[in-house]
Amino acid sequence: MEQSREIMDQERRTITIRDVAKTAGVSVSTVSRVLNGRVDVARDTKNHILTVIDDLGYSTNLAARSMRSQKKNLIGLVMPDIAYPYAIEIMKGVNRAIAESEFDLLVYTSGDVRKSGRITSEQKYISLLAKSISDGVIVVAPATSEFNIDKPLVSIDPVMSNPNYPAVHATNYQGALEAMEYLIGLGHRRIGFIGGRVELESANRRLMGYRDALKQAGLPIEDELITSGDFTTETGILCGRALLSLNDRPTAIFASNDQMAMGVYQVAEELGLRIPDDLSLVGFDNIPESKYLGLTTVDQFISEMGYAATQMLIKVINEESFENQTFRMQTKLVIRNSCRSIAGN
Amino acid sequence: MEQSREIMDQERRTITIRDVAKTAGVSVSTVSRVLNGRVDVARDTKNHILTVIDDLGYSTNLAARSMRSQKKNLIGLVMPDIAYPYAIEIMKGVNRAIAESEFDLLVYTSGDVRKSGRITSEQKYISLLAKSISDGVIVVAPATSEFNIDKPLVSIDPVMSNPNYPAVHATNYQGALEAMEYLIGLGHRRIGFIGGRVELESANRRLMGYRDALKQAGLPIEDELITSGDFTTETGILCGRALLSLNDRPTAIFASNDQMAMGVYQVAEELGLRIPDDLSLVGFDNIPESKYLGLTTVDQFISEMGYAATQMLIKVINEESFENQTFRMQTKLVIRNSCRSIAGN
DNA sequence: GTGAAAGCGCTAACAT
DNA sequence: ATGTTAGCGCTTTCAC
Secondary structure (H helix, E strand, C coil): CHHHHHHHHHHHCCCCHHHHHHHHCCCHHHHHHHHCCCCCCCHHHHHHHHHHHHHHCCCCCHHHHHHHCCCCCEEEEEECCCCCHHHHHHHHHHHHHHHCCCCEEEEEECCCHHHHHCCCCHHHHHHHHHHHHCCEEEEECCCCCCCCCCCCEEEECCCCCCCCCCEEEECHHHHHHHHHHHHHHCCCCCEEEEECCCCCHHHHHHHHHHHHHHHHCCCCCCHHHEEECCCCHHHHHHHHHHHHCCCCCCCEEEECCHHHHHHHHHHHHHCCCCHHHHCEEEEEECCHHHHHHCCEEEECCHHHHHHHHHHHHHHHHHHCCCCCCEEEECCEEECCCCCCCCCCC | CHHHHHHHHHHHCCCCHHHHHHHHCCCHHHHHHHHCCCCCCCHHHHHHHHHHHHHHCCCCCHHHHHHHCCCCCEEEEEECCCCCHHHHHHHHHHHHHHHCCCCEEEEEECCCHHHHHCCCCHHHHHHHHHHHHCCEEEEECCCCCCCCCCCCEEEECCCCCCCCCCEEEECHHHHHHHHHHHHHHCCCCCEEEEECCCCCHHHHHHHHHHHHHHHHCCCCCCHHHEEECCCCHHHHHHHHHHHHCCCCCCCEEEECCHHHHHHHHHHHHHCCCCHHHHCEEEEECCCHHHHHHCCEEEECCHHHHHHHHHHHHHHHHHHCCCCCCEEEECCEEECCCCCCCCCCC
């Protein structure tokens, strides 16, 4: 009985470096040296300690370690939500860069954008939180743009165009412009637009591209053709319905992301409109799903952005330079499903 | 100059609870009390401290906090890789449960299964590592099955069927059996099989389902019809090629996950075989991609498994009971593309 | 209601 | 080559 309780206690308690030291009959620092691969430890001592570590099933307490040492070989990725296609693509790219590196990855999320509001300046909180245990952080489209810069930070698609830290974003304006020029070139005169959340720099630049393309072509900018969603398929449906139920229905729609374009796709189907034939539809983002629908889209190489951001961050970490550089991913129009030409109408 | 250097220094240094205390003219413990929402702090003091915190842009160092306190409101998800469909589905489910809870999520990955081998018992390392900063951990298909149980742990699709911690897995055997019965019911007599990594319990149970279904139907089990991949599309292609180039080509193929089934799909296309008509193809997992190909598949509700695992973990954390329960997700055959019936041949 | 002091598990000087 | 010691930033008794 005595013994079994002893075992219970032993099982419950966390095994620390001190337990290892005691069992091995050495000091804590020697164990620490072995743990951190220092060379100044006798072979025998080292082997013995390794055995004890294995026997006891000891493993480092990351929290304690990161409090003391600088290099953690860990990169943090902070996202408000990890379940939408954009986030997933980012993660794929980050993941690839991580796999090629000596770093491991810690993705931090509160699971839902809306939950972020709970605690005052949650965004700041989670960012710092991740920083406290990692060597640097990648932040995706943060709600706030202010950070305590005591650790390297790279931002993907930041709210502001010139933040005071390195950033990666796509050539949103250029991409939208090209998409519009493509549609206009096909003869479209009434082109609907579905925008994204207005507080985002990227969303605004896509809208600017839409407007400028029309202007350049000498076409009118009509308010009824400009709708706005929040990048989800649901709002794509809503906006699609609004646009397609106009008296003078647009002959083409440019959605500022693919998820919303997919919503339009659905609405068009409901209304009996076939997508390349009855309505020209272009999206933005090129998420995997859009391939299956044959969507024409502006590829901003999301996963490459994640990859680039990670590489930038690693570079900054290793060189300890906080240089404020911006990487612009070139967008590209992917015509999978050539839109209907109505030239001559 | 003096001043600017001072500012620099200030910017670089991390702002700690002591800075807040000093600025606010109170003790560290009072600040800590406010931070943790204790009630025994005077309103005025509290408000003042809150202001200072905001001014200084202070935020808690997670590492330090988790060293001292028990409740961290953080759940860890440990995965070898986060970029393949299965992992993504798990994450979606976990994410949903997290969004509904008071917990936040920390996903830990080394980015690549292969990298895991680098450090001795890396798997144990990362698991403990995540545990040291979270209240509990969800582990997905770990290479090893031993863990130090000092924190709640739930495993999804563990290697062993009866681990000594709560686990979630699908009814793999039953699912495979049903898929096979479906194909056999359509009259198929030569059904190819593509298995998964043999060290995984789930893969073996799917193979057992295949074998038993054949046995029950009085059909021979032929070695040349049984191939094995590693759950990637590439190996699906390899196995598909092998099976479809047999002299006596199978009329149906059951792949033990959808990614491999997609590989077969590709091979079939290359060979000019149309999928429902010339070859019956069933997968397993029901990842989003399979919807677009119209794949018939065994749905194991992956994301629900992530959801269930998270809920189980939260329950265990809150009740502090380490009960060893197993949750079995019922699989379901999803016939999207009814396979060719050859009854009567 | 608030402060002083003890430590969580670890690493990094500084000793020896 | 190894041990001793001083903290990292925080929470938590225990005093007052």
